[in-house]
Amino acid sequence: MSSLADQLAASIQGLVAAAIEKGELTGSAPESIVLERPKNRDHGDYATSIALQLAKAAGKNPREVATLLQGAIEQLPGVSKVDIAGPGFINITLDRANQAELVRAILSSGATYGYGQSLKGVAVNLEFISANPTGPLHLGHTRWAAVGDALGRVLKAAGAKVTQEFYINDRGRQMDLFGQSVQAAALGNPIPEDGYQGEYIKELAKIVVAENPGIATSEDFREAAYRVQLAEQQAVLETFHTKFDIWFSERSLHDSGAVDHGMEKLREQGHVFEQDGAVWLRTTDFGDDKDRVLIKENGELTYFASDTAYYINKRERGSDICIYMLGADHHGYIHRLRAVAACAGDNPDYNIHVLIGQLVKIMEGGEEVKLSKRAGTIITLAELVEKVGVDAARYTLIRYPVDTPMVMDIDILRSNTNENPVYYVQYAHARIAAVLRNVAELGIPTGLDHFDPAQLNHDRENQLLGTLAEFPRVVAQAAELREPHRVARYLEELAGVYHGFYADCRVLPLGDEAIAPIHSARANLCAATMQVIANGLDLLGVSAPERM
RNA sequence: GCGCCUGUAGCUCAGUCGGAUAGAGCACCCGCCUUCUAAGCGGGUUGUCGCUGGUUCGAUUCCAGCCAGGCGCGCCA
The missing domain is CATH 1.10.730.10 (Isoleucyl-tRNA Synthetase; Domain 1)
Incomplete structure (x- = not known):
C-alpha cells in the first residue's frame, strides 16, 4: 500500500519526465521526487524543491520551471491547490475530503497500518545484549534490551524476517572465575583476586548449595550457578518485554564443530596465515588496523575465533544482514567485524551492520549513580524497572539515538508529569x-x-x-x-x-x-x-x- | 599516535537523500475546566547550530582541517 504522498511524488515525477519529453525542459529526470512536509503550515500540505533542482540543467529561472509544472500538478487527483513560493518551491495543498479518506484506510488496516514492504524478503539477524551469564543484567545491557527489541519490531514492520538472538558467553576464563567465586562464597572463603565481588554471588551460592547438596568442585559450582544466573537473566528480560528467538551458547559453537568449519571457510578465502607460532586472520586487508589472532601459540582458540565462526554460522543459517549492537567500549570491534565479513567473502556494507550504543548515566537525587561492572554497586535492569516501571524505562531508553550518550534521571521518570x-x-x-x-x-x-x-x-x-x-x-x-x-x-x-x-x-x-x-x-x-x-x-x- | 562517538536555547535533547523565519520539553511569565481525562491547551521570553575554509542558487545538514569532551586501541574474555 503506497501512501498518498508516494503516489503524488510518482505522479509529479511522471509530469517532469513528460515535460522533458516534450522539450519544455532539458536535462534528465530525477530518479525520485521528494515531497516534504513544510514546517510552516502556510506552505501547504506538501512541498517540493524539484523546480530549483531542475532549473540549472534547463537553463531557466526556477520559478519559470515551477510555473511550467504548476498547472499539471493541479490536475492530479486529490490536489486542490498549487502555489509557487520563494525562489521556486512548489507548495501543494490537498483536497481535504480526499485526504480524510485516510481514516478509512487506517481503520481497515488496523494493527498493520504503518507496516510496509521495504525490507520484504530480507532475513535479518539481530544480536544484542549478549552478556556473560556471570551476573545480573545492568544498565548498559538495559539500553540494548529496549532499543534492540524495538528495532526488531520495527524491522518486522518493514517486512523483514527478523531473528533476535542473544549470544551467551559461557566459555573461557570469566566462567571459571565465576565458578570459583561462587564456590568461595559458599564455603565462606575470600573471593579470589579478579573474581566476582557482588552481593549476588552470595545469593547464587546459597541457591546452588540448596539445590545441589554435596556439591564440591568449582566446575560444578560454575555449571550450577550458570544455569541459575542465565535463568534469572531470561526471567528479567521476559518482564521487560524483550524477546529472543534464539539463545545461542558460545560452547555450542565449539561443540558443534562450527568453529572448525568457520576456520576452514576463512582458509579457503585465503586470508588466514601463520606467524610466530600463532594462526592469524589478515583483517588489515579490509580496513582493520591490525591483524587478529585466531589460534594462540599455545594452541588455544581466541575469543575472536568464536566471533568469526559465529558470524559465518549466522550467515549459513540464512541471515542476509547481521546486525550487532555493542557498547561504546567495544567500538574497536567495528572494523574488525566488518573485516571478518569481508574475509568471509561478504559485502561489509550490506551483510553486516554494527551499531554502537554510547554510555548511559543514571542520576538520582541530583547525583550520578556510579556503575561498577563486576563489583558491588550495580544498577541492574531489575532495579531500574522496580524504580520506574517497564514502560517508562523502555520508552526513555528508546527515544534517544543510540550514538549519543544519555542521562536517565530516575526522579523525572518516577514523576507522572x-x-x-x-x-x-x-x-x-x-x-x-x-x-x-x-x-x-x-x-x-x-x-x-x-x-x-x-x-x-x-x-x-x-x-x-x-x-x-x-x-x-x-x-x-x-x-x-x-x-x-x-x-x-x-x-x-x-x-x-x-x-x-x-x-x-x-x-x-x-x-x-x-x-x-x-x-x-x-x-x-x-x-x-x-x-x-x-x-x-x-x-x-x-x-x-x-x-x- | 590511531580509531569510534559527541559539540544546536539557561538545562535535557530532536532535526539524513542540502531547502523557506533552526524546533520540542523543562525552567520563567500570563491566560484557559459549573458539559469529552487540565497527566491537557493557547500566548510570551531564549540561539556566533564548536571554529575556519571548501562544494552551490542555497549548508545545522556534504567535504577538509582545527578546537573541546567521552570512549577504546592485548596471542584478555
Whole structure:
C-alpha cells in the first residue's frame, strides 16, 4: 500500500519526465521526487524543491520551471491547490475530503497500518545484549534490551524476517572465575583476586548449595550457578518485554564443530596465515588496523575465533544482514567485524551492520549513580524497572539515538508529569479511549458506512490527518536507518497534534445538540488516531493504556 | 599516535537523500475546566547550530582541517 504522498511524488515525477519529453525542459529526470512536509503550515500540505533542482540543467529561472509544472500538478487527483513560493518551491495543498479518506484506510488496516514492504524478503539477524551469564543484567545491557527489541519490531514492520538472538558467553576464563567465586562464597572463603565481588554471588551460592547438596568442585559450582544466573537473566528480560528467538551458547559453537568449519571457510578465502607460532586472520586487508589472532601459540582458540565462526554460522543459517549492537567500549570491534565479513567473502556494507550504543548515566537525587561492572554497586535492569516501571524505562531508553550518550534521571521518570514523555503519549491514547467510550454510550454511529470525509475540514483536523499520513514513512525510515527512536519522536508529535485537535474540535454533541455526521466523522478520526498511537507504542514494546 | 562517538536555547535533547523565519520539553511569565481525562491547551521570553575554509542558487545538514569532551586501541574474555 503506497501512501498518498508516494503516489503524488510518482505522479509529479511522471509530469517532469513528460515535460522533458516534450522539450519544455532539458536535462534528465530525477530518479525520485521528494515531497516534504513544510514546517510552516502556510506552505501547504506538501512541498517540493524539484523546480530549483531542475532549473540549472534547463537553463531557466526556477520559478519559470515551477510555473511550467504548476498547472499539471493541479490536475492530479486529490490536489486542490498549487502555489509557487520563494525562489521556486512548489507548495501543494490537498483536497481535504480526499485526504480524510485516510481514516478509512487506517481503520481497515488496523494493527498493520504503518507496516510496509521495504525490507520484504530480507532475513535479518539481530544480536544484542549478549552478556556473560556471570551476573545480573545492568544498565548498559538495559539500553540494548529496549532499543534492540524495538528495532526488531520495527524491522518486522518493514517486512523483514527478523531473528533476535542473544549470544551467551559461557566459555573461557570469566566462567571459571565465576565458578570459583561462587564456590568461595559458599564455603565462606575470600573471593579470589579478579573474581566476582557482588552481593549476588552470595545469593547464587546459597541457591546452588540448596539445590545441589554435596556439591564440591568449582566446575560444578560454575555449571550450577550458570544455569541459575542465565535463568534469572531470561526471567528479567521476559518482564521487560524483550524477546529472543534464539539463545545461542558460545560452547555450542565449539561443540558443534562450527568453529572448525568457520576456520576452514576463512582458509579457503585465503586470508588466514601463520606467524610466530600463532594462526592469524589478515583483517588489515579490509580496513582493520591490525591483524587478529585466531589460534594462540599455545594452541588455544581466541575469543575472536568464536566471533568469526559465529558470524559465518549466522550467515549459513540464512541471515542476509547481521546486525550487532555493542557498547561504546567495544567500538574497536567495528572494523574488525566488518573485516571478518569481508574475509568471509561478504559485502561489509550490506551483510553486516554494527551499531554502537554510547554510555548511559543514571542520576538520582541530583547525583550520578556510579556503575561498577563486576563489583558491588550495580544498577541492574531489575532495579531500574522496580524504580520506574517497564514502560517508562523502555520508552526513555528508546527515544534517544543510540550514538549519543544519555542521562536517565530516575526522579523525572518516577514523576507522572509532562517531563516524562511516555506519559504524554500514553495519556493521548487513554484520552481517546475515554472519548470513544462516551461516543459508544451516546450511541453515535461510528461504522465506516457512517463516515463522511467531507465533514473534516477544520485546520486541526487537517493537521491531524497530515500527521497520521506520515506514520508509514516514519516506520520505513526507522527500519532503514535502524533508528527506532524516530517512532517515539513521531508519537510525541502525534500526541501533541491530537491534544490540539481535542482542545478545538469537540467530538461529542454539546448539551442537547443532535447527533450529526460531524460527530461520527470526528469519532472515526479519533479511532484512527488511537490506532496509530497503539501501533507506534507496540513497535516500542510500550503499553497503550485505555485508562490512566 | 590511531580509531569510534559527541559539540544546536539557561538545562535535557530532536532535526539524513542540502531547502523557506533552526524546533520540542523543562525552567520563567500570563491566560484557559459549573458539559469529552487540565497527566491537557493557547500566548510570551531564549540561539556566533564548536571554529575556519571548501562544494552551490542555497549548508545545522556534504567535504577538509582545527578546537573541546567521552570512549577504546592485548596471542584478555
